[in-house]
Amino acid sequence: MFFSGLLNLSWWGDVIALLVMTHVTIVAVTIFLHRHQAHRALDLAPATSHFFRLWLWMSTGMITKEWAAVHRKHHAKCETVEDPHSPQIYGINRVLWGGVFLYVKEACRTETLERYGHGTPDDWMERHVYTGHGRLGVTLMALIDMALFGIVPGLVIWGLQMIWIPFWAAGVVNGIGHFWGYRNFACKDASTNIVPWGILIGGEELHNNHHTFATSAKLSNRWYEFDIGWMYIRLLEMVGQARVKNVAPKVRFDRNKPECDDATLQAIILNRYDVLARFEASTAGSAVMNTVDAMRRDLMDLWTASNATREQLLGQLKDWCRRAEASGILELERFSMTLRAYA
Ligand SMILES: [Zn+2]
Numbered sequence: 001m002f003f004s005g006l007l008n009l010s011w012w013g014d015v016i017a018l019l020v021m022t023h024v025t026i027v028a029v030t031i032f033l034h035r036h037q038a039h040r041a042l043d044l045a046p047a048t049s050h051f052f053r054l055w056l057w058m059s060t061g062m063i064t065k066e067w068a069a070v071h072r073k074h075h076a077k078c079e080t081v082e083d084p085h086s087p088q089i090y091g092i093n094r095v096l097w098g099g100v101f102l103y104v105k106e107a108c109r110t111e112t113l114e115r116y117g118h119g120t121p122d123d124w125m126e127r128h129v130y131t132g133h134g135r136l137g138v139t140l141m142a143l144i145d146m147a148l149f150g151i152v153p154g155l156v157i158w159g160l161q162m163i164w165i166p167f168w169a170a171g172v173v174n175g176i177g178h179f180w181g182y183r184n185f186a187c188k189d190a191s192t193n194i195v196p197w198g199i200l201i202g203g204e205e206l207h208n209n210h211h212t213f214a215t216s217a218k219l220s221n222r223w224y225e226f227d228i229g230w231m232y233i234r235l236l237e238m239v240g241q242a243r244v245k246n247v248a249p250k251v252r253f254d255r256n257k258p259e260c261d262d263a264t265l266q267a268i269i270l271n272r273y274d275v276l277a278r279f280e281a282s283t284a285g286s287a288v289m290n291t292v293d294a295m296r297r298d299l300m301d302l303w304t305a306s307n308a309t310r311e312q313l314l315g316q317l318k319d320w321c322r323r324a325e326a327s328g329i330l331e332l333e334r335f336s337m338t339l340r341a342y343a
């Protein structure tokens with residue numbers, strides 16, 4: 001009774017059970033709370049949606065409205081003093097190890113919930129059971145764990161379940177994901193992709209992709225990146241439990257095109273953060289930074305010249321490529337070839 005419960009598992013059976021349960025929690029956070037509730041990137045069928053909500057209540061005690069509100073504020077105020085958990089403001093250690101406290105502090109603010117918490121569940125279960133009874137949820141989980149795995153292993157498993165999301169989501173994603181890693185896109189905040197394989201944290205590792213295309217249901221973007229959350233979304237879609245509403249535009253290149261045309265312009269306007277990141281990567285360390293900076297500003301005019309016609313913009317783009325290729329600066333010449341190839 002102390003060491004084996006109803007399931008009577010060996011120690012490695014307990015380890016597998018722990019990994020499966022924490023993985024379900026991670027999947028619930030990324031698909032239900034993050035992509036479905038906070039960003040509305042996909043719809044979920046009522047039964048699946050409610051399963052995730054119930055599971056999160058028991059395995060984390062978190063409330064949907066609070067999570068969505070704090071997270072939407074993070075996007076709206078990213079890397080400013082109003083961002084609830086920016087490592088650029090609070091320092092990496094405070095967010096990595098104590099991110100959960102920053103989250104709880106923000107979740108208690110009524111103004112945050114009112115301003116950013118709209119559209120989250122408000123049914124009978126939410127009002128009478130989930131909201132305000134987070135402790136009841138996690139206590140139920142403790143009792144179930146002790147019954148299934150025995151009192152001692154059950155309590156150890158439960159303890160690890162309780163710190164799983166505070167560490168991996170509030171610490172690693174919110175901390176490291178704005179501090180260390182690689183960037184596909186030069187979006188305005190400091191977000192990074194931690195590793196290209198989003199498995200352990202359900203795809204949330206690809207945080208730079210996410211901040212660039214916040215309403216995309218799919219977080220991977222390059223051929224070598226993998227988002228396990230997206231795999232589950234596709235499986236849920238096959239059995240009629242999910243419907244994707246939005247995914248990021250795909251960057252495509254056609255190296256055989258002779259000259260910039262309307263499609264090139266369209267692709268460049270659509271993929272501005274990708275263009276900028278490639279520009280930075282190609283020109284990094286150039287010996288003529290003054291020219292490079294001036295060319296960057298001219299390039300950015302393409303996105304900011306709001307009252308120019310399409311013909312004018314296309315003329316501007318062609319002129320930019322001509323100047324880059326005549327500049328005698330190898331980095332700019334090479335980048336111009338990439339720019340022409342956007343399709
Ligand atoms: Zn973020």
Ligand SMILES: [Zn+2]
Nearest residue numbers: 071075210214
């Ligand atoms: Zn987000």
